[in-house]
Amino acid sequence: MESLLGRHRNLIIFLSVLFLQALGLAVQVKRGGPDEQDTRLIRIWAVDALTPFERAVVRVQNSADGVWRNYFFLRGVRAENRQLKEQIEQMRLEEVRLGEDAAQARRLQSLLAFKEQVIAKTVAAQVIGSSASDLSKSIYIDKGSNDGIAQDMPVITATGIVGKVLRVYPSTALVLLINDQTSGVGALLEKSRLQGVVHGTPNGELMLERVMSDEQVAPGETVLSSGGDQIFPKGLPVGTVTHVSPGKELFLNIKVKPAADLSRLEEVLVVTEKHEQQSLAENAGRMRAADILALRLPSVPDKPAAAGQTATGAKSSGAAQAKPQVATGKIKPPQENASPTTGAQPSKMAKVATPVAAQSVAGKTQSAKANVANSTEHTAVPTDLGKKNRTTGINGSILETHPSKPEATQAKPLNAQPASPPVPSPSQDTPH
Amino acid sequence: MPITYTSGEQIEVYRFSIPVTIGVPLLALFLQAFLPQRLPFFSIFDLPLLVTIFFAMARRNPISGLFTGAAIGLAQDMLGAYPIGIFGIAKTVVGYAASSLGAKLDVENAGARFLVTLGFYLVHQAIYFAVARGMVNLTMNWSWSRVIIAGLANALLGVGLYFLLDKFKQRA
Numbered sequence: 001m002e003s004l005l006g007r008h009r010n011l012i013i014f015l016s017v018l019f020l021q022a023l024g025l026a027v028q029v030k031r032g033g034p035d036e037q038d039t040r041l042i043r044i045w046a047v048d049a050l051t052p053f054e055r056a057v058v059r060v061q062n063s064a065d066g067v068w069r070n071y072f073f074l075r076g077v078r079a080e081n082r083q084l085k086e087q088i089e090q091m092r093l094e095e096v097r098l099g100e101d102a103a104q105a106r107r108l109q110s111l112l113a114f115k116e117q118v119i120a121k122t123v124a125a126q127v128i129g130s131s132a133s134d135l136s137k138s139i140y141i142d143k144g145s146n147d148g149i150a151q152d153m154p155v156i157t158a159t160g161i162v163g164k165v166l167r168v169y170p171s172t173a174l175v176l177l178i179n180d181q182t183s184g185v186g187a188l189l190e191k192s193r194l195q196g197v198v199h200g201t202p203n204g205e206l207m208l209e210r211v212m213s214d215e216q217v218a219p220g221e222t223v224l225s226s227g228g229d230q231i232f233p234k235g236l237p238v239g240t241v242t243h244v245s246p247g248k249e250l251f252l253n254i255k256v257k258p259a260a261d262l263s264r265l266e267e268v269l270v271v272t273e274k275h276e277q278q279s280l281a282e283n284a285g286r287m288r289a290a291d292i293l294a295l296r297l298p299s300v301p302d303k304p305a306a307a308g309q310t311a312t313g314a315k316s317s318g319a320a321q322a323k324p325q326v327a328t329g330k331i332k333p334p335q336e337n338a339s340p341t342t343g344a345q346p347s348k349m350a351k352v353a354t355p356v357a358a359q360s361v362a363g364k365t366q367s368a369k370a371n372v373a374n375s376t377e378h379t380a381v382p383t384d385l386g387k388k389n390r391t392t393g394i395n396g397s398i399l400e401t402h403p404s405k406p407e408a409t410q411a412k413p414l415n416a417q418p419a420s421p422p423v424p425s426p427s428q429d430t431p432h
Numbered sequence: 433m434p435i436t437y438t439s440g441e442q443i444e445v446y447r448f449s450i451p452v453t454i455g456v457p458l459l460a461l462f463l464q465a466f467l468p469q470r471l472p473f474f475s476i477f478d479l480p481l482l483v484t485i486f487f488a489m490a491r492r493n494p495i496s497g498l499f500t501g502a503a504i505g506l507a508q509d510m511l512g513a514y515p516i517g518i519f520g521i522a523k524t525v526v527g528y529a530a531s532s533l534g535a536k537l538d539v540e541n542a543g544a545r546f547l548v549t550l551g552f553y554l555v556h557q558a559i560y561f562a563v564a565r566g567m568v569n570l571t572m573n574w575s576w577s578r579v580i581i582a583g584l585a586n587a588l589l590g591v592g593l594y595f596l597l598d599k600f601k602q603r604a
Contacts, residue, residue: 010494014528017502018521025517025567046510054466131512132465134475134582135560135572138513140465166513176513181572202575204475263472 044169047140051172054128055142119233121273122156123147127265128172137180137204138163139265144171152231154271160237160259161185161225162268173270177262178238179204186228187238189221198223198238198256204263206239208254215252217244223256233274446490446601456597457483457504465511476582478553480504482590484523485552486597488530489539497534501527515568522559526552542591549590553583 005012125141143149145168155162155175163177176183179200187198187208194217196210208223221241227234237259247253448456460479468475484504488497505523509516530552533539539548557579564570 010528010532013495014498014524017498017524021502021506021517021520021524022567025515025521025563028515028517043510043516046507050462050465050511053462057466127469129465129511130468130475132461132480132508133512133519134468134478135564136513139469174513180513182513182570199571202573203578263468263475265469 043167047169047172047174051128051140051142054140058126058128058142119271119274121271122269123149123272125149125155125173125268125270127268131174134204135202137177137183137200137262138166139175139177141173141175141268141270142171143270144169144173146170148272149173149270150272154232154236154274155268156232156236156271157260157265157268159261160239161232162260162262162265164231165270175268179206179258179262184229185232185238186226187223188226189217189241190224191221192217195226195228196254206256206258208241208256209247209251211252211254213246213250213252217241217252217254219244233271444603445492446603448487448490448600448602452600453487456600457487457500457507461504461507461511464508476585477589478556478582478586479593480508480519481523481526481553481556482549482586482593483597484527485530485549485590486594488527489534489548490597490601492531492534494528494531494535497531498524498528501525501530514564514570518560518563518568521563522556525559526556529555542595545591545594546587550583550587553586554579557583 123143125143125147127139128142129140131138131140141149141155149165149168151165151168153165155164161178163175163180163183165173166176167174177200178185178198181200181202183200185198186195188195189208189211192215194211194215196208198206198208201207211217219241223238223241225232225234225236225238239256239258241254242257243253243255245253457480460483464477464479484501487500491497491500501523502520504527505520506516508519508523512519530548533548537544539545561572561574564572
């Protein structure tokens with residue numbers, strides 16, 4: 001027996017060491033796998049031993065880089081500054097336009113009692129290291145539980161999502177990147193709104209899975225987070241579709257280029273707080289779909305009184321008379337509380353306010369006017385809402401169009417108060 | 433590039449000073465954790481594996497080889513996102529096999545080192561994949577192209593690195 005042990009001593013030790021490690025591994029896996037909450041002390045020791053060096057190197061590197069960039073390498077800064085100022089002006093214009101669109105979207109969302117997740121608070125963190133293995137895509141950041149970081153918090157950059165916090169230590173945290181093979185992000189395609197799951201591949205690429213092969217997906221389409229994973233808020237950029245091919249079974253193989261450069265991360269934002277909120281417009285009072293439609297539709301020019309009298313229906317004549325008044329500025333639609341949409345409309349309205357443009361669109365808008373009137377009617381509460389509008393002054397273009405009342409044919413706007421601000425001209429509308 | 437079969441008496445056995453024994457694996461781990469964030473292409477390399485192979489082949493002692501592999505592998509596991517022990521098992525096998533091979537074959541020249549490193553890289557990846565999928569139940573896919581390319585890159589780096597580390601060898 002002893003000779004047997006002596007002869008195979010190396011092999012026995014080898015197998016024992018392997019067995020012990022396998023046993024240790026089994027204990028870990030049995031307790032809940034890689035996502036388990038408790039963190040082993042040995043991990044903490046290892047991380048605490050290594051991260052100070054990484055932190056120190058990063059600090060020295062940043063200091064040297066800062067001195068070089070901020071004091072020595074300033075070539076082309078003036079030209080760049082001028083360019084950036086021009087860019088800021090352009091972006092301000094764009095911001096106003098987007099703000100208007102967003103406000104409009106919020107009002108529509110409020111109509112549907114839509115609750116959105118909003119990023120309330122983020123913590124900026126610096127990437128100080130990686131997982132020391134090509135097989136697991138993860139990074140270490142220099143913020144931990146002392147800074148309010150907790151497990152499963154989303155990690156993002158300005159350009160897109162990065163990953164989620166996997167483990168938290170007092171002053172550092174391990175972030176599992178979205179291109180890790182074990183990670184998954186609920187995603188949707190921006191245009192087609194198709195939903196899927198984004199996974200990492202062994203090569204560190206991203207694949208959008210679970211999209212049926214009979215769907216049309218074009219390269220270049222943006223992939224956003226869907227919010228379905230309960231980690232990332234909806235609407236954050238995940239990446240862009242680069243290649244689409246038929247996959248196994250009934251699904252497409254969709255390769256996605258990550259929006260954030262995952263291989264060159266330096267600074268990230270950890271979303272430490274997010275909350276659901278009802279859209280702001282809901283607080284200002286509910287609007288009918290018809291109100292929003294009326295705001296969006298172009299107006300028509302003044303017509304002779306006879307034209308209004310000869311109109312066949314009360315609804316269409318009402319719209320036909322009220323709109324021109326708005327367009328020519330006779331009626332001053334009140335500005336809704338914190339509503340840039342009414343600010344957006346004047347540009348449209350002003351365009352059709354010129355006689356030539358108005359005539360050219362008059363024919364096209366006839367059917368639209370009828371639709372507006374119909375929409376108003378379909379809300380089924382014109383009188384009540386009309387009263388409400390009269391008092392609150394939500395929408396300047398809402399008309400009394402109750403078909404059973406004879407005065408409905410007079411079609412006057414509910415809130416033609418003189419105190420309301422005038423419709424700004426396009427030049428006035430230009431923000432600075 | 434001959435791989436000569438020699439008797440145990442003909443093969444030189446080396447040892448290393450304690451600072452080198454501890455410092456080189458730690459430095460390899462640090463660089464592996466730090467450099468890929470600055471130089472993304474570096475993530476293809478596995479410095480801890482190369483160090484494991486080097487020490488195992490130089491010492492030519494299976495016991496020290498397997499313990500070196502286990503220690504470096506477990507340390508690498510501690511820095512990763514997955515359960516501790518996957519790299520530990522893979523590198524224990526590589527350490528044991530490399531030192532066993534080193535005891536039988538003279539792998540001092542560049543060609544032999546290249547082939548041995550390539551072979552052990554493939555073995556390492558296969559064991560890692562098997563343990564990660566079979567035991568830990570991680571969702572992983574095997575990519576031949578990636579493994580081959582990474583194996584060749586590691587073998588090339590290994591040849592250079594071994595010549596550098598040869599400077600620290602001391603005759604036992």
